Amino acid sequence: MSIRIGNSCVNCENLTENEVCKVHAVKVSDNYTCDSFEMKAALKNDPNCGTCARYESTNCVNPQKAAPGMLCSHWAPQNAQA
Structure with a gap:
């Protein structure tokens, strides 16, 4: 099992301002991660x-x-x- 702190939803382009994932259409937090993760252009x-x-x-x-x-x-x- 991999530990992927950088892949949390808070760093993903698919996270909307109201903390909903655009890909999965569910409310998420910065503790979530998934394989559809797309890193924001700049941290x-x-x-x-x-x-x-x-x-x-x-x-x-x-x-x-x-x-x-x-x-x-x-x-x-x-x-x-x-």
Whole structure:
């Protein structure tokens, strides 16, 4: 069995604004996946302090230097789900 986080409905072109699959005509969530998956043309990939869950928190590894737009190897996405 394959684990396909990137193939969830939230990343699929077939998902409508009201969370209905255009292919299967059912309401879905970002936990769903299927073989009719079509990746959206672009995903938001903006790893910097402004999009980091650790920004301006006590577990930021660079609190004196952190600023929007700065990159570091400890970046953690704000909306990560598994």
